[in-house]
Amino acid sequence: MSDGQIVVSGLTKHYKNVRAVDNLSFTVEPGRVTGFLGPNGAGKTTTLRMLLNLVKPTAGTATIGGQRYADLKDPLHTVGAVLEASSAHKGRTGINHLRVICAAAGFPRSRADEVLAMVGLTPAAKRKFKGYSLGMRQRLGIAAAMLGDPKVLVLDEPANGLDPEGIRWMRDLLKSLAAHGRTVLVSSHLLSEMQLLADDLVIIAAGKLVRQGTVTQVMDSMAHSAEVRVRTPQVEELTSALAELNATVTPNGDGALLVTGVDAPGVGRAALKAGVELHELTVERPDLERVFLELTAGKAAIR
Numbered sequence: 001m002s003d004g005q006i007v008v009s010g011l012t013k014h015y016k017n018v019r020a021v022d023n024l025s026f027t028v029e030p031g032r033v034t035g036f037l038g039p040n041g042a043g044k045t046t047t048l049r050m051l052l053n054l055v056k057p058t059a060g061t062a063t064i065g066g067q068r069y070a071d072l073k074d075p076l077h078t079v080g081a082v083l084e085a086s087s088a089h090k091g092r093t094g095i096n097h098l099r100v101i102c103a104a105a106g107f108p109r110s111r112a113d114e115v116l117a118m119v120g121l122t123p124a125a126k127r128k129f130k131g132y133s134l135g136m137r138q139r140l141g142i143a144a145a146m147l148g149d150p151k152v153l154v155l156d157e158p159a160n161g162l163d164p165e166g167i168r169w170m171r172d173l174l175k176s177l178a179a180h181g182r183t184v185l186v187s188s189h190l191l192s193e194m195q196l197l198a199d200d201l202v203i204i205a206a207g208k209l210v211r212q213g214t215v216t217q218v219m220d221s222m223a224h225s226a227e228v229r230v231r232t233p234q235v236e237e238l239t240s241a242l243a244e245l246n247a248t249v250t251p252n253g254d255g256a257l258l259v260t261g262v263d264a265p266g267v268g269r270a271a272l273k274a275g276v277e278l279h280e281l282t283v284e285r286p287d288l289e290r291v292f293l294e295l296t297a298g299k300a301a302i303r
C-alpha cells in the first residue's frame with residue numbers, strides 16, 4: 001500500500017437521530033486531487049473529522065497509508081489539514097502564529113517563513129490576524145497545514161471566502177502539490193470548481209457514497225442522461241420516428257430538438273431509415289453541476 005493512500009472502509013457515524021455517515025467506503029490516491037463532493041449536510045465534514053481522529057466512528061475505519069490517524073508514528077509529517085477558516089490568536093501576526101506552531105511541533109523556525117511565502121502571505125507576515133480577510137485566513141490555514149511538509153493534505157471547503165483570483169491561486173497550488181506526489185483531498189459543494197480542480201471525485205449524499213471515479217468516469221456513468229441535439233427541416237417525421245424508439249423529443253426553442261433516451265448513432269439511424277434530412281447531430285454532455293444534482297437529488301431530505 002502506498003504511503004499516502006487514504007482508505008475509508010465501512011465508515012459510519014450515528015448521532016442521536018442522524019446517520020451523518022452511513023457505511024461509507026472509498027479510496028483516495030496519492031499524486032491526485034480528489035474532490036469530496038456532497039450537498040449541505042451530506043456528511044463530508046464528519047467523514048474528514050473521523051479520518052483525522054477528531055470524531056470517533058460508530059463503525060468502520062479510515063486509514064492513511066494503512067494506519068489510523070491515532071496510530072501514525074509521525075502525524076504532523078504525514079497529514080496536514082485545514083478544517084475550517086483558520087483560527088488564530090487575534091492579536092498575533094501571521095508569521096508569529098506559524099512560529100508558535102513550529103515551536104510546539106519542533107519544526108525549524110525558518111519553516112514558518114517558507115510556508116508563508118508558499119501561500120503568498122509574505123507581504124502580510126507582520127499584520128495581525130484580526131486584520132486578515134477570510135481569504136487570507138484560508139491561506140494562513142493552508143500554510144499551517146504545510147508546516148510539516150505532509151504527504152497528505154485534507155481541506156474542508158477551502159474555496160470558501162476566496163475571490164476568483166484566490167480560487168485560481170488555490171487551484172494552482174493544490175494541483176502542484178498533487179503533481180509532486182501528495183495526496184490532496186478537498187471537500188466542496190462548488191461543483192464548477194471541482195470540475196476544474198479535481199482528477200477524481202467521491203460524491204456522497206445523506207452519508208452514503210453515490211459515485212467514485214475520475215471526473216470523466218463519473219461523467220460517463222451519467223451518459224444515459226446525455227442529450228442529443230438535432231436539427232432537421234422535417235421535424236414531424238423525425239419526431240414520430242424517434243417516438244417509435246421511445247425517445248423523448250423536446251423542442252429547444254431555437255429550432256433544434258433535444259433528444260434523450262436514444263444515443264446519437266441511434267438518432268442518425270432512425271433519421272436515415274425514415275428518409276429524414278439532418279442539419280445537425282450533436283451530443284450535449286451534461287455538465288457536472290447537473291450530474292451532481294441528479295445524483296444527489298432528493299437524498300438530502302431523507303435522513
Ligand SMILES: Nc1ncnc2c1ncn2[C@@H]1O[C@H](COP(=O)(O)OP(=O)(O)OP(=O)(O)O)[C@@H](O)[C@H]1O
Nearest residue numbers: 015016018020038039040041042043044045046047
Ligand atoms: N455533533 C453533531 N451532533 C449531531 N448531529 C451532527 C453533529 N455533527 C454533524 N451532525 C449532522 O450530521 C449530518 C452531516 O453533517 P456534516 O457537517 O458532516 O455534513 P457536510 O457534508 O460537511 O455539510 P456542510 O456542507 O453543510 O458542511 C448533518 O445532518 C448534521 O446536522
